[in-house]
Amino acid sequence: MKNSSRRGFMGKAFGAVAGVGAVASLYAMKRSWDPLPSVKAAGFTTLDMSAYQDNELVTEKWRGKPIFVLKQSPEMAKKAQANPKDKDRLIKIGNDYFMVCVGLCTHLGCIPGYNPDEESFLCACHGGMYDFTGEVTKAPPPRGLDIPPFKIDGNKLVLGETGPEYEKMLADGITLKV
Numbered sequence: 001m002k003n004s005s006r007r008g009f010m011g012k013a014f015g016a017v018a019g020v021g022a023v024a025s026l027y028a029m030k031r032s033w034d035p036l037p038s039v040k041a042a043g044f045t046t047l048d049m050s051a052y053q054d055n056e057l058v059t060e061k062w063r064g065k066p067i068f069v070l071k072q073s074p075e076m077a078k079k080a081q082a083n084p085k086d087k088d089r090l091i092k093i094g095n096d097y098f099m100v101c102v103g104l105c106t107h108l109g110c111i112p113g114y115n116p117d118e119e120s121f122l123c124a125c126h127g128g129m130y131d132f133t134g135e136v137t138k139a140p141p142p143r144g145l146d147i148p149p150f151k152i153d154g155n156k157l158v159l160g161e162t163g164p165e166y167e168k169m170l171a172d173g174i175t176l177k178v
Helices: 002-033 037-043 074-082 084-089 164-172
Strands: 045-048 057-062 065-071 091-093 096-102 113-115 120-123 128-131 136-138 150-153 156-159
Touching (some): 045 057, 074 084, 074 096, 091 150, 096 156
Antiparallel strands (some): 045 156, 057 065, 091 096, 113 120, 128 136, 150 156
């Protein structure tokens, strides 16, 4: 009798250790299959558009690229309304207009600087200039600053998802797929 109870205990102990090991192995395998947090974060970026100030450029980061966000002041919005090409490049959220662009020059990929007094961007490498909507005002850039895929979700802008507003910009030739 003594021997069989000892054998039973050893079997149960081995079974318990094997069970814990199996659960730990499954947990480790699941963790290795999940994407890293940095990869998850790189896919989508949500911006709360109520935090931005008029004519103040803020640089966000999406998929390792700089994203320029410029809230248009009422005067800038009026100027853009006068030129349909400029107006079409802006994103309307609530009552406000925003310029949201990839902050890389479309000529050679330099990062243009913003001058709030002149409401323009200057790419110092080759002298290319963009207006406050990201449209080219002085060559050599071949096109305006690219607009990243976005979706409007209430007062938030989700970068990385494509919404109907972005699809319309693509269809109208305002931007290229990034």
